[in-house]
Amino acid sequence: MLRAAVELADEGGFEALTMRRLADRLSVVPMALYKHVADKRELLDGMVDLVFAEVEVPVDVDWRTAMRLRAASMRQALLRHPWAVGRMETGTPGPANLHHHNAVMRCLRRDAGFPFRMAVHAYNLMDAYVYGFALQEKTLAGDIPAEAARRQEAVVDRQPSGLEDYPYLAEVVTELAKTGFTFADEFEFGLDLILDGLGRMPQQASRAADIEPDPPLRPSGQ
Template sequence: MTQQRRAGARAPLSRERVLRAAVALADETGAEAFSMRRLAQELGVVPMALYKHVANKEELLDGMVDVVVGEIDPPAAGADWKSSVRQRILSARRVLLRHRWAARVIESRTGPTPAVLAYLDSVIGTFRDGGLSADLTHHVMHALGSRLLGFSQELFDGGGAAAPTAPTGAAGGTAPDAAGAYPRVAEIAAAAAHDTGSVVGGGCDDQFEFEFALDLLLDGFERLHRQGWTSAPDAP
């Protein structure tokens, strides 16, 4: 960021420059340590100068989300709907892996930003142009949820040991044989290869689990589409 600050002394401040500098700073420090004052320091300006381009920190965060979402690849020309959606979602995942703070900021927004709305509109268009009904597409979007933007909300966030942690006894000691107490949990936890630092849980391979679930969903959507599925209760 030092070179950017030096260049900033010469380049005029603009909304785009403020947003891109903010994204770069969040990449470096994480969203928790991010502040308007720190951003102003990086840009070589006084904090009040930022407010000519963003009204407040919330507007700044909205703009940062739009910068990140703008990095997602456009639809592949000539691809079928299923391949196109898969490619875009995996592109979104690569983008969020570059900007690891972004998922939590996206979750913190009170509503979708313009770039998020444009992305969702484009994905919906891919489903509809592929022949899926508006009814099925509505439920598809719900089923995909945050996966559309490249991340999944897991039951327990944060990695941990592959085997279940031994519970603590009433007297403060460790209860014997936790795996014996929860045999199915232990069995599943030990059933697959694991990576360190997983957000899926138990050190699982995040990328594999993400693609596994995505492909299951897309295959299911395709099957329902071929069956002419509808949510209407009285449909034949």
């Protein structure tokens, strides 16, 4: 049932998924579905869990490689299931969801050696990047150079000066057409920056821990 629901959502979006359409896909009456889920909210929880099951969190590799592969795997899963963008951290987690989150925290705590709070910061940062990138990739046009050229034409049609008043935007239009643009390259660029920054954090934390704090000032007369 859950896989049929995922297929329907992949085809038309989660909003287009109804219990009646799902029942038709499974050749059952709608009321039969409620033997398995209480409502559409619970159905979504199960669907999200299937998406989490597709995301790889490698083991037996260094933490940077694991987090890079995990981020790339999550992006690919969200490309396959765009309805899940913005819904991955909502609802009641299922077993695949719990396994995934535990595996990521294990990698950050055990393999990367981050203190607890730093591991939480790192996890939230990476999720914000991956989920935010997936949302942008979902909403922006697939061919960015072509879309930039289309917008240039629209601007020229509306104002005589065209992009003359916006030289840096004009540069975007012309240079993207020459150099190209791919979401995959942009994703890797941002991911490199995040992982490089996180890679410096344990050393910074260790140095901070080695610095003895100044003794508290004593009131005069003591």
